[in-house]
Amino acid sequence: MSRADATGGRAAVAEAERRGVPFLELRDGEGELRVIVLERGGYALGRREEADIALPWDPEVSRLHAQLERVAGEWTICDDGLSQNGTFVNEMRVPARRRLADGDLVRLGRTAITFRDPAARRGSVTLLPGELTAAVALSEQQHAILRALCRPLRVGLPAATDAEIAVAVAVPEDVVATELRSLYGAFGLEQLSLEQARAAVAEGALTSGLVSFDEPST
Numbered sequence: 001m002s003r004a005d006a007t008g009g010r011a012a013v014a015e016a017e018r019r020g021v022p023f024l025e026l027r028d029g030e031g032e033l034r035v036i037v038l039e040r041g042g043y044a045l046g047r048r049e050e051a052d053i054a055l056p057w058d059p060e061v062s063r064l065h066a067q068l069e070r071v072a073g074e075w076t077i078c079d080d081g082l083s084q085n086g087t088f089v090n091e092m093r094v095p096a097r098r099r100l101a102d103g104d105l106v107r108l109g110r111t112a113i114t115f116r117d118p119a120a121r122r123g124s125v126t127l128l129p130g131e132l133t134a135a136v137a138l139s140e141q142q143h144a145i146l147r148a149l150c151r152p153l154r155v156g157l158p159a160a161t162d163a164e165i166a167v168a169v170a171v172p173e174d175v176v177a178t179e180l181r182s183l184y185g186a187f188g189l190e191q192l193s194l195e196q197a198r199a200a201v202a203e204g205a206l207t208s209g210l211v212s213f214d215e216p217s218t
Contacts, residue, residue, distance in 0.1 A: 006034045006035065006036045007034070007035050007037075008032055008033055008034055008035065009033055009035075010033070012033075012035035013025060013033075013035055013116075016035055016037055016116070016118075017116070017118045020118045020119035021037050021038070021039075021118075021119070022037075022038040022075055022115070022116065022117040022118075022119070023035055023036060023037045023038060023116050024036040024038065024053070024113050024114065024115060024116070025113070025114040025116060026111060026112065026113040026114070027111075027112075028057065029056070029057025029058075036053060038068070038070070038075065040052075041069065041070045042067060042068065042069040042070065043067070043068040043069075044064060044066075044067055045061075045065050045066045045067070045068060045108060046061060046062060046063050046064040046065040046066075047059075047061045047062060047063050047065070048063045048064065051063075051064065051065075053068070055108065055109070055111050057111075058108070058109040058110050058111045059109070060085050060108075060109030060110050061083075061085075061108050061109040061111060062082065062083040062084050062085070064082055064083075065079065065082060065083040065087065065108050065109075066078060066079040066082055066083060066087045066094075066108060067079075067082070074099050074100075075099070075100045075115065075117065076097050076098060076099050076100060077089060077094055077097070077098055077100055077106055077115075078094075078096065078097040079094050079096070079097075080096045080097065083108070085109055087106065087107070087108055088106070088107040088108075089104050089105070089106055089107075089139075090104060090105055090141065090175050090178050090179050090182075091105075091107070091141075091171060091172065091175050092139060092140070092141040098139065100115045100117070101115075101117070101182040101185055101186060102115070102116055102117040102118065102181075102182070102185055103115070103116070103178055103181050103182060103185075104178065104182060105175075105178055138183075141169070141171070141179065142179050142182070142183060143211075144169045145165055145169055145171075145176055145179050145180065145183075146183065146201070146202075146205055146210070146211055147211050147213075148160055148164070148165040148168040148169050149165055149180070149198065149201070149202050149205075150202045150205055150206050150211045150213075151168070151213070152164075153202055153203065153206060154213060158199070159198050159199055159201075159202035159203075162176045162177050162180070180197075180198070180201075183201055184197040184201065189201060
C-alpha cells in the first residue's frame, strides 16, 4: 500500500505504543488497519504509487497531496497548494502547515489517518494554570473550542460539555473530544481525569488571559 514500512492490526499499534515511537494509523482500500512507524524526517503522501505513503484507492487524494515533515523534533503536515481537495486536521483545513499532536485526525480525501506520538504525550511538562500562555499556539478551531469550553464559567457554571461545545462551534462532537485531548496533552494535564483536565484548562485559560471575553465573540 505504500513505500513506507507498514504493518497491520492492533498488535502493531500496541508494539508502536510500547516503543514510544511516532506512527500513523489508517485503513487501506480493503478496510485493513495499517500502522506506519515514522522513522525518517519526511514523507510524501499521495495517490501515486511512488509516494512514500501511497493512497491509490482514494480518487479524492491528489497524486502528490501533502508532506509529513519533522521540524525541530515536531511532526507537521504541510499542504501548501499541493492538493486539489485540501488536507484537514480534526476537520479544519490546513492552509499551509500545521503541527500535529498525539491523537490528531488527518484527512486526505476520504482517507482518515490518526497521528500518534506516545513519547511526546508521556514527556509533557506539567504547566500551572497561570502558565498556559506559554503553551503551544492554538489553531483557530482550538481557540474557538476553548472559548466555548470557558463560556459557562462567566456565570458560575461548570465548563461546557463536548456536546455543548459541538453545538456552539458547529463541529462534530468527536472532533471536539480530539481537540480537547490535544489541549490537555499540550498543557501537560493528561495525568488528570477528563473532567479534572477540562476544569483545569478552562479555569487556567481565563486566569492567564489565554481566553478573554472582553474581545468580540467569534
